[in-house]
Amino acid sequence: MNRVSFGLRDDDEKLIINVKPNLIFDKEHLKLNYKRMHYLRNKEKYKQYNDKYMKQHKDYFKEYFKEYAKSWKEKNPDYFKQYRVQSVVCECGCELQRRNLAKHKTSKKHIDKFL
Numbered sequence: 539m540n541r542v543s544f545g546l547r548d549d550d551e552k553l554i555i556n557v558k559p560n561l562i563f564d565k566e567h568l569k570l571n572y573k574r575m576h577y578l579r580n581k582e583k584y585k586q587y588n589d590k591y592m593k594q595h596k597d598y599f600k601e602y603f604k605e606y607a608k609s610w611k612e613k614n615p616d617y618f619k620q621y622r623v624q625s626v627v628c629e630c631g632c633e634l635q636r637r638n639l640a641k642h643k644t645s646k647k648h649i650d651k652f653l
């Protein structure tokens with residue numbers, strides 16, 4: 539391993555396991571790996587910062603994802619309807635719509651096939 543160009547430190551032995559080994563000699567990926575090493579070295583710091591940030595802006599994120607989900611549903615009104623009427627094949631070999639699957643699994647027809 540070329541330690542000099544990769545800029546490894548002595549205490550990075552443990553971190554190397556987390557870097558994909560096939561990327562280490564690839565010049566194009568050295569920078570990416572370096573970024574990852576930097577992240578792994580300062581993981582705790584980033585985590586603390588992230589937690590603090592998320593806590594501070596908790597309400598904002600809540601609203602944001604709520605709005606996002608709402609707008610997505612408006613853009614794709616038929617998605618959930620279509621999902622429910624998709625035809626699926628049960629593990630007992632029975633073909634039926636997805637909306638009936640949960641009920642079918644408790645039915646006599648389904649249970650009898652595994653007895």
Ligand SMILES: [Zn+2]
Nearest residue numbers: 628630632648
């Ligand atoms: Zn079944």
